[in-house]
Amino acid sequence: MVDKAEITPATWAVRGSFHSLVALLVASVVVAVLSLARNGSHFPPLVPNDAVSLRSATGATPSCDLFSGRWVYDNASYPLYEEKRCTFMSDQVACEKFGRRDLEYRHWRWRPHGCDIPRFNATWLLERLRNKRMVYVGDSLNRGQWVSMICLVESSIPPDLKWISYRHNHSLIAFNAVEYNATIEFYWAPMLVESNSDHPYNHRLPERIVRVQVIEKHAKVWSDADILVFNSYLWWLRPEIKVLWGSFGSADGIYKMVQVPRAYEMALNTWSDWLAVHINKSKTQVFFVSMSPTHDRAEDWGGLDGHNCYQETEPITREGYSGSGSKPELMQVVEAVIDRLRTRGFSVRILNITQLSEYRKDAHPSIYKRQWHPLSQEELADPTSYSDCFHWCLPGVSDVWNELLYNYIL
Numbered sequence: 450m451v452d453k454a455e456i457t458p459a460t461w462a463v464r465g466s467f468h469s470l471v472a473l474l475v476a477s478v479v480v481a482v483l484s485l486a487r488n489g490s491h492f493p494p495l496v497p498n499d500a501v502s503l504r505s506a507t508g509a510t511p512s513c514d515l516f517s518g519r520w521v522y523d524n525a526s527y528p529l530y531e532e533k534r535c536t537f538m539s540d541q542v543a544c545e546k547f548g549r550r551d552l553e554y555r556h557w558r559w560r561p562h563g564c565d566i567p568r569f570n571a572t573w574l575l576e577r578l579r580n581k582r583m584v585y586v587g588d589s590l591n592r593g594q595w596v597s598m599i600c601l602v603e604s605s606i607p608p609d610l611k612w613i614s615y616r617h618n619h620s621l622i623a624f625n626a627v628e629y630n631a632t633i634e635f636y637w638a639p640m641l642v643e644s645n646s647d648h649p650y651n652h653r654l655p656e657r658i659v660r661v662q663v664i665e666k667h668a669k670v671w672s673d674a675d676i677l678v679f680n681s682y683l684w685w686l687r688p689e690i691k692v693l694w695g696s697f698g699s700a701d702g703i704y705k706m707v708q709v710p711r712a713y714e715m716a717l718n719t720w721s722d723w724l725a726v727h728i729n730k731s732k733t734q735v736f737f738v739s740m741s742p743t744h745d746r747a748e749d750w751g752g753l754d755g756h757n758c759y760q761e762t763e764p765i766t767r768e769g770y771s772g773s774g775s776k777p778e779l780m781q782v783v784e785a786v787i788d789r790l791r792t793r794g795f796s797v798r799i800l801n802i803t804q805l806s807e808y809r810k811d812a813h814p815s816i817y818k819r820q821w822h823p824l825s826q827e828e829l830a831d832p833t834s835y836s837d838c839f840h841w842c843l844p845g846v847s848d849v850w851n852e853l854l855y856n857y858i859l
């Protein structure tokens with residue numbers, strides 16, 4: 450199901466090469482301008498890097514649990530940007546473009562109990578990212594969060610000072626704010642370790658195979674990043690999975706079906722060993738985004754049997770609600786692996802977006818996204834049958850994940 454919807458390589462490649470060309474020109478002009486500006490006073494002032502003053506200025510206190518709270522309707526401050534103004538908007542999450550008429554999902558603000566989350570300030574973030582590289586690594590949910598981040602920062606950069614590049618092995622996409630030499634990238638690795646789903650477009654394969662012990666091919670691409678944001682969950686949602694010891698295509702590889710919680714743990718151990726050995730912990734901030742809940746069964750929230758998120762227009766209000774789309778046993782694996790890593794002196798912050806996203810049955814694309822195959826008569830007659838209840842419309846829930854991330858980055 451996850452692999453249904455992807456961006457076509459052609460679109461990206463064309464846009465990429467055009468932008469790279471423009472970028473080269475822009476970059477050389479900018480470098481010249483910057484070297485002039487540095488000596489003058491035209492440069493934006495550096496922001497205070499005192500997180501405490503930021504917090505007290507904006508109301509959030511370190512003791513407040515940002516992940517526990519409720520959604521409040523706020524059409525004055527939300528959405529934070531316009532869907533059609535965002536360069537990287539993906540057809541997977543552009544719900545208005547694909548016909549959604551009820552747009553209320555854009556107007557909800559996350560209000561933690563006891564504090565407000567600081568307002569997102571793109572300039573501030575870009576100052577923090579100056580001469581730095583931030584990389585999101587994971588699946589299409591993580592890519593949605595990356596798109597959201599680009600949309601959030603893009604609006605504050607003049608059009609001639611931003612560019613988009615496309616890199617050739619297709620797994621990595623980069624956005625660069627030239628004026629800041631700040632790069633925000635997405636790297637496709639849905640299971641973090643190597644798998645037969647690593648191709649960014651052609652990963653709709655009948656059988657999923659994971660090399661749980663191998664991560665280097667991916668990891669060497671992002672090891673030197675300054676900020677890393679990982680996720681990996683949806684691609685593991687099955688009882689068991691085929692694990693390969695050995696290489697793809699080699700005759701002496703050993704294949705074995707393994708229960709998913711165990712295979713997931715092996716993969717995350719490989720990932721955490723890599724972090725502990727190869728990442729400079731005084732340079733790099735590491736985050737792991739917890740599981741993103743799905744809303745495939747309306748019975749979970751008292752809706753009709755056989756329905757799902759299709760035509761849902763309001764969040765769930767029951768505090769602590771948790772549906773069958775969330776697998777706590779996988780969340781516990783993440784927590785255990787990250788706890789063990791902490792005892793080795795390496796800290797990864799979990800962005801615990803699960804509970805707050807559980808409430809948002811209204812915020813998925815359902816049928817309002819690009820369909821990747823022609824719909825059959827049966828499907829058209831029953832929209833729930835092809836509703837996407839796991840990605841999130843933008844602007845929307847992923848923007849809030851980034852606001853929380855922003856709070857920790859600063």
Ligand SMILES: *[C@@H]1O[C@H](CO)[C@@H](O)[C@H](O)[C@H]1NC(C)=O
Pocket residue numbers: 524525
């Ligand atoms: C915001 O919502 C309120 C209450 O639903 C409504 O009266 C008002 O017109 C809305 N404002 C905008 C700008 O949509």
Ligand SMILES: *[C@@H]1O[C@H](CO)[C@@H](O)[C@H](O)[C@H]1NC(C)=O
Pocket residue numbers: 495496570571572573
């Ligand atoms: C955002 O941050 C910049 C740089 O610190 C500051 O100049 C600007 O006033 C801030 N904007 C808002 C709306 O707070």
Ligand SMILES: *[C@@H]1O[C@H](CO)[C@@H](O)[C@H](O)[C@H]1NC(C)=O
Pocket residue numbers: 580581582630631632
């Ligand atoms: C630009 O940022 C990259 C990291 O993304 C860094 O390696 C490089 O040194 C920076 N360039 C300058 C001129 O500071």
Ligand SMILES: *[C@@H]1O[C@H](CO)[C@@H](O)[C@H](O)[C@H]1NC(C)=O
Pocket residue numbers: 617618620666667670
């Ligand atoms: C991406 O492509 C570059 C150049 O072709 C290569 O050096 C690099 O190893 C590739 N990375 C991955 C993850 O395939």
Ligand SMILES: *[C@@H]1O[C@H](CO)[C@@H](O)[C@H](O)[C@H]1NC(C)=O
Pocket residue numbers: 729730731732
């Ligand atoms: C790790 O990063 C810190 C801060 O950027 C730097 O001073 C130090 O030299 C780095 N250590 C290694 C081994 O690269």
Ligand SMILES: *[C@@H]1O[C@H](CO)[C@@H](O)[C@H](O)[C@H]1NC(C)=O
Pocket residue numbers: 516517784799801803804
């Ligand atoms: C995330 O939040 C959920 C629900 O609030 C909680 O059960 C879980 O333990 C939290 N996980 C972490 C790592 O904080």
